[in-house]
Amino acid sequence: MKTITNTNALEQARAITQPTREASLKREPSVSHFWNNNRKLLEEAWATWEMENKDNLLIPDETLLDPKLRKAINDAWENPEKENAVADLWEEIIPGVYVAQFFDVERLAEFRKYLEDVVNSEIPKRAPYGIQLNRYGMMLDERSEGHLAAPSFQAFYNDMMNRYMRPIARLLLGTYGYDNQTFGFSIQYNPDKDKDLHAHTDASAATLNININLPEEVFTGSEVDFYDKASGKTVQTIFEPGKAILHRGNVPHATHPITSGQRSNLVVWLYGDRMQVPRGSTSSYGNINSLTSENVTSENISAGERWSVPKGTKDTFAPF
Ligand SMILES: O=C(O)CCC(=O)C(=O)O
Ligand SMILES: [Fe+2]
Structure with a gap:
């Protein structure tokens, strides 16, 4: 009977021994084999976990997001000519770097409780070992080994990327043509x-970095500096609960040491097929061999094109 098989998947997933942190950091081939060999089992385990706990688990969806942003986004999907109302919600702090309220602060506690339930599921998960910051956190995108494959989370994540991030990045950063592919992970500073996090650029056309701290989770330090190459100016940002920063991947940025408390963020990327990013982009995080393209095509893109989901399929390669 199917149910019994699925229950077994959850139990089996909980029983497997994960590769060590050391092996993962050394990129031992056995680590990749581990995640690939167990991919189906883990996906089944997440689906079973969700079903077994459906009475107590949040179904994450767009209602977690800031009401003003949600309204402007929904209006723009209905009528792309209204996209300026979305742009108006974002404040440009230096060229290529924007700030807005993203999560509804009132709903953040529910979302954090959901993430705690995810951790307590005891289903093996891979941390974002590809960055300096890598002890806590999870991979969010289905392209990544050991990602958070709970079906309702994936639906929320995909909505966040397709309905929110991509059109916003096209509107503010002109990423059209370089934003078919998605990638994401969560991080926590301690x-x-x-x-x-040392100064770096991302192998993305656009990075959306969303804080998920609760108002009572105060921290000191952990300012993020963004550097404007053209003016030589640095802007220092401090994340507030539910606030997001959208930036071009090629804007250099660095995070100061956190001196007390914790800071938790979701970091999501868009980039083009074969990891193409707009011309002039080089990166220190992600694929070093990423292609840069000949010409940025954003100028003649219509509002209707910005508010659309790419037809092509997602590739399966993960930047890290
Ligand atoms: O300190 C952070 O929140 C990470 C900053 C970062 O690397 C990014 O937004 O891409
Ligand atoms: Fe970054």
């Missing part, structure tokens, strides 16, 4: 470990 004063003892994973306290900062």
